[in-house]
Every structure is written in C-alpha cells, then in structure tokens.
Amino acid sequence: MMQISTIAIRVLALFLLMGAVTAPGGAKAENLVAALSNTQLVITSDYTGSSLAVFGTIESDAQTVPRVGSYDIVITIRGPRQAMTIREKSAFGFIWLNREQQKFPQAPAFLGVFSSRPIADITSEALRNRLKIGLDAVVGAPDFTNDRDTRDEPFRQALLRLKKQDNLYLQNEKGVVFLTPSLFKASVYIPATAPPGNYEVEVALFVDTALLSRHFSSFELIKSGFEQQVGDIAREWSLAYGLATALLAVFFGWLANVLFRRD
Amino acid sequence: MQIYLPIAEMPVSVLLILGMSACVGFISGIFGIGGGFLMTPLLIFLGVPPAIAVATQSAQIVASSTTSAITAFRRKALDLKLGIVLVAGGFVGSILGVWFFAAARRAGQLDLVIVVSYVSLFTIVGGLMLRETIRDLWSRHRGKAKPARRAGDHAAYLGWPLRMRFHRSKLYSSIIPIVGLALFIGFAGALLGVGGGFILVPALLYLFRVPTAVVVGTSQFQILCSSFIALVLHATANQAVDIVLALLLIIGAVFGAQIGTRAARHLKAEMFRFLLAILLLAVGIWFASELVIKPEEPFSIAISEKRS
Numbered sequence: 001m002m003q004i005s006t007i008a009i010r011v012l013a014l015f016l017l018m019g020a021v022t023a024p025g026g027a028k029a030e031n032l033v034a035a036l037s038n039t040q041l042v043i044t045s046d047y048t049g050s051s052l053a054v055f056g057t058i059e060s061d062a063q064t065v066p067r068v069g070s071y072d073i074v075i076t077i078r079g080p081r082q083a084m085t086i087r088e089k090s091a092f093g094f095i096w097l098n099r100e101q102q103k104f105p106q107a108p109a110f111l112g113v114f115s116s117r118p119i120a121d122i123t124s125e126a127l128r129n130r131l132k133i134g135l136d137a138v139v140g141a142p143d144f145t146n147d148r149d150t151r152d153e154p155f156r157q158a159l160l161r162l163k164k165q166d167n168l169y170l171q172n173e174k175g176v177v178f179l180t181p182s183l184f185k186a187s188v189y190i191p192a193t194a195p196p197g198n199y200e201v202e203v204a205l206f207v208d209t210a211l212l213s214r215h216f217s218s219f220e221l222i223k224s225g226f227e228q229q230v231g232d233i234a235r236e237w238s239l240a241y242g243l244a245t246a247l248l249a250v251f252f253g254w255l256a257n258v259l260f261r262r263d
Numbered sequence: 264m265q266i267y268l269p270i271a272e273m274p275v276s277v278l279l280i281l282g283m284s285a286c287v288g289f290i291s292g293i294f295g296i297g298g299g300f301l302m303t304p305l306l307i308f309l310g311v312p313p314a315i316a317v318a319t320q321s322a323q324i325v326a327s328s329t330t331s332a333i334t335a336f337r338r339k340a341l342d343l344k345l346g347i348v349l350v351a352g353g354f355v356g357s358i359l360g361v362w363f364f365a366a367a368r369r370a371g372q373l374d375l376v377i378v379v380s381y382v383s384l385f386t387i388v389g390g391l392m393l394r395e396t397i398r399d400l401w402s403r404h405r406g407k408a409k410p411a412r413r414a415g416d417h418a419a420y421l422g423w424p425l426r427m428r429f430h431r432s433k434l435y436s437s438i439i440p441i442v443g444l445a446l447f448i449g450f451a452g453a454l455l456g457v458g459g460g461f462i463l464v465p466a467l468l469y470l471f472r473v474p475t476a477v478v479v480g481t482s483q484f485q486i487l488c489s490s491f492i493a494l495v496l497h498a499t500a501n502q503a504v505d506i507v508l509a510l511l512l513i514i515g516a517v518f519g520a521q522i523g524t525r526a527a528r529h530l531k532a533e534m535f536r537f538l539l540a541i542l543l544l545a546v547g548i549w550f551a552s553e554l555v556i557k558p559e560e561p562f563s564i565a566i567s568e569k570r571s
Binding site for chain 2: 043044048082085086088090091095096103109154158159161162163194196208223226228230233234235239243245248249250253254256260
C-alpha cells in the first residue's frame with residue numbers, strides 16, 4: 001500500500017514538473033519527460049527482489065500536430081558492469097574439458113529491455129544496433145567483447161542464454177503501457193540475484209522508426225545498514241572477522257555438545 | 264523463509280540451508296570426515312559463488328568437528344598426540360599445496376587437476392575400502408573369520424626409524440609414514456579445498472590399524488585445526504566468508520553431527536567401512552561422469568571482477 005501511494009505522489013509531482021519543463025518550448029517538437037518511482041532501492045535481510053515503476057509523458061508544443069498513437073517507447077535498464085568469462089566445454093579424447101573461452105570485460109550484471117510493442121517493428125535493425133536498443137543489439141555490439149571473426153558469436157549467444165535463464169537479462173515487448181496517448185508506464189522487477197550498484201535507465205522515444213528523444217536517469221540498489229556493515233567489516237577488519245566467524249563456529253560446536261550431553 | 268546473504272549478495276531459503284547442513288553434519292558425524300566435498304557442490308548448485316561456497320563451508324566444518332572432537336575426547340576416543348603430529352605435518356603440506364595450486368593455475372590447467380584428483384582419490388580410496396570390506400564379509404561368510412591383530416603383526420613401514428608410541432591408538436610406529444601421510448593430506452586439502460578427512464580416515468584404519476573409534480575422534484581433531492586455519496586464511500586473503508551463511512550452516516551442522524556421532528556408536532566397524540566406501544565411490548563416479556558425459560550446456564559463465 002505504501003508503495004502505491006508513493007507512486008501516486010510521484011506521478012502527481014511528474015505532472016506538475018511537466019507543466020514547468022514544457023512551457024518554454026525548445027527546438028524539438030516533442031518533449032520526453034520520465035521519472036522513476038524510486039531512486040534508491042534498499043536490500044534488507046528479507047530482500048527477495050524489488051519492483052519499481054518508470055513513468056513518462058510525451059509533450060508536444062502548440063505548433064506540432066499531435067501524432068496520436070504512433071509513439072513508441074523503449075526503456076533499457078543496465079545494472080552495474082562486471083567482467084565475465086564464458087567457457088566452452090569440448091571433447092578432448094574421451095573427457096569433456098573447458099577449452100575455449102571468451103571474455104566480456106564490461107557486461108551489465110542486469111539488463112532489462114521494455115517496449116510498447118515488438119522492437120523489431122519499432123525501428124530498423126541498423127538503428128537498433130547503433131543505439132544498442134534490445135538484447136540482441138547490446139550483446140551483438142562490436143565493443144561488447146573482442147571480435148574473433150565468427151568464433152565469438154557462440155559465446156555471445158551463450159552469455160545471453162545463460163543470463164536469460166537466471167532472469168538477469170530480459171526483454172518484455174509488452175512492458176510499456178500507454179495510459180493515455182502520451183502518458184506511459186512500465187513496471188520493472190529487479191530479481192534478488194541482481195547485485196547492488198548503480199542502475200542506468202534509458203528511455204527512448206521513437207516515431208515512425210526514427211529516434212525522437214532520449215531521457216537518461218538512474219537508481220541505486222544499496223544494502224541496508226546491517227548488510228552494508230557486514231561487508232565493510234569483512235573487508236576492513238578481515239582478520240578479526242575471520243577469527244570471529246571461526247570462534248562462533250567453535251562456540252556453537254561446544255554448545256551443541258553441552259545441550260546434547262546426556263551422560 | 265528467505266534471508267539475504269550480505270557477502271554472497273543473494274537470498275537463500277533458511278530451511279533449505281538448515282536441512283542441507285544438518286544432512287551433511289550427520290554424515291560428517293558418522294564417518295569423522297568434514298563433509299566439505301559434499302557441501303561445496305551443493306552451495307554452488309544453489310548459486311552461491313564458488314569462492315564464497317568453498318570459504319564459508321569451512322565454518323560448518325569447524326563447528327561440526329568441534330562438537331565431534333569434544334564428544335570423542337570425553338569418550339577417550341581422541342589420540343591427542345597422534346592428532347598433533349598430523350596437524351603439524353598437514354600444515355607444511357598445505358603450504359606446498361597452495362604453491363602447487365598457483366603453479367597449476369599459471370599453466371591454465373587448474374580445473375583439470377582438481378577434477379582428475381577428485382576422481383582418482385575418491386575412486387581409489389573408495390574402491391580399496393570396498394574391496395577390503397567385501398573380502399572381510401566373504402571370509403566371515405565362509406566361517407574363516409580373519410584372526411584378530413596379533414602383537415608384532417604389522418606392516419614394515421611401521422618399523423622405520425624414529426618410532427613413537429601412541430597409546431590410545433594402540434600404535435607403535437615410526438613417525439616418518441605418519442608425517443608423510445599428514446603432508447599428503449595437507450597438500451591435497453589445500454589443492455582441492457577439502458579437509459582431507461576422507462583420506463585420513465581410511466589411511467589410519469588400513470595403513471596404521473588404528474581402532475575405528477579413535478580414528479574418527481583423531482580425524483575430527485585434525486579437521487578442526489586445518490579448517491580453522493583455512494577459514495581465517497580465506498577471510499583475510501579473499502574476503503569470501505559470508506557470516507550469515509556460515510551461521511546457518513553451523514546451526515544445521517552441529518545438530519546433524521551430534522546425531523551422526525551417536526548413530527556411529529551403534530554401527531559395526533565393517534558396516535561403517537562399507538558405507539564410507541560406497542559414499543566415496545559414489546562421489547568419485549559422479550565426478551567422473553561429469554568429466555566423461557557430454558554436457559547438456561557446454562557453456563558456463565564466471566564473473567571474474569565487479570566494476571562500479
């Protein structure tokens with residue numbers, strides 16, 4: 001209930017903001033405004049993932065003929081970058097070994113693409129690849145990993161497949177809903193296995209396959225007090241932390257012995 | 264009920280982890296082994312990063328071996344003198360193992376070394392024990408029970424120089440083969456990330472003819488010392504110990520180990536050896552099948568580094 005009311009307040013704030021922003025009227029005919037329901041998501045000890053909403057509106061100025069119904073929105077959420085290695089097992093004699101590998105130095109830990117309709121219909125493949133819109137375009141980008149003619153292709157596909165299995169890479173082509181012809185909303189679920197860090201949110205507006213405007217924002221996924229402190233202590237006081245864990249183990253071992261002692 | 268692990272950065276089911284660690288604790292209590300070779304793959308299967316799984320499960324081993332060692336000590340089933348010799352030899356062996364670990368990683372063949380060592384150690388140790396047990400059972404079945412151990416009936420290596428008497432183990436042996444065994448266990452333990460109980464227990468049983476009860480107690484003492492050191496090293500070197508996960512594993516394991524230790528008292532020596540042999544063989548065959556059977560998904564993903 002809390003969350004819904006927070007969202008309602010933010011939407012209200014958004015509308016007020018729109019009035020202020022759109023008044024001067026820039027060079028562009030359409031103006032894209034977007035906001036997130038949360039700019040900070042907190043991981044507590046009972047954390048099982050979190051949801052947030054992306055809201056936005058498309059404002060056209062007085063001179064522009066409204067293009068009702070032809071707006072398309074693609075929202076891309078990129079989690080913190082990680083260096084990943086994909087290894088491939090292949091037969092070596094009669095045993096299977098990790099032999100070939102491919103490194104992905106800057107892959108996002110989480111990647112969610114939400115659109116108002118299938119992205120293949122929204123814009124051309126060339127533009128998608130240039131703007132890195134859609135999972136295939138992100139994973140297939142030349143700078144995603146080092147190019148080795150065609151040999152890198154199976155590794156790119158494997159990364160996409162494995163990340164999709166873990167729900168960390170996903171593409172939802174009905175994920176953006178237009179509430180009115182110019183007001184849209186997307187509900188995003190961040191699974192609990194997505195790591196803490198900074199998440200970038202890119203909202204792209206297309207009209208008739210052309211990119212009209214982009215809006216960038218971000219939110220932060222952080223650990224709450226206890227989780228953060230444990231991490232800090234483990235890093236900065238590692239010897240004491242290790243000894244404490246070991247002594248805790250000895251204590252419980254002794255305690256169980258006392259509790260179970262019958263003779 | 265889910266709980267978020269602050270270092271592993273993922274949620275796990277509390278009941279699942281407690282149940283798993285209770286089962287592993289039970290097995291470790293029965294056989295006097297640490298159970299790391301069972302717990303580590305289970306945690307990795309749940310999605311815990313391998314480094315954190317290896318490091319954190321040593322906390323469970325510390326806890327379950329503490330409770331087993333105390334129980335054994337009170338029942339006079341712990342040979343402290345033999346234990347200390349094993350711990351000292353094992354410490355030197357671990358240093359050699361860590362060095363070899365780094366060398367194999369430089370050569371790019373660490374995975375292979377680990378899997379092949381697992382397969383060969385488990386199948387050889389398990390196979391030898393099974394053969395011995397079946398031979399015992401067979402000779403008893405034919406009515407020609409193997410005669411009990413006689414004085415002076417011992418293997419030649421026990422008579423090497425530097426002999427030492429271990430009263431509780433009914434052992435009077437040169438310490439050279441004992442230190443050699445400890446070196447090997449420390450070496451294999453550091454290389455494979457296991458305590459080495461599964462090698463130590465059969466070795467003490469078969470090579471040194473130490474009584475079963477004393478084997479289990481002494482092995483638990485050695486495991487306690489080596490996993491305590493491993494836990495602190497993992498915490499300082501890799502910051503890979505998750506205290507919340509450790510606590511869950513500890514609680515499950517200590518109770519499981521208590522029940523296991525009690526169950527072991529009602530177990531006949533032959534049955535004990537037979538079950539341990541089957542367990543080791545099963546794990547060995549499982550690892551071998553991983554190596555031989557064509558994998559369904561040949562690709563795997565490893566996160567090597569976190570960036571902001």
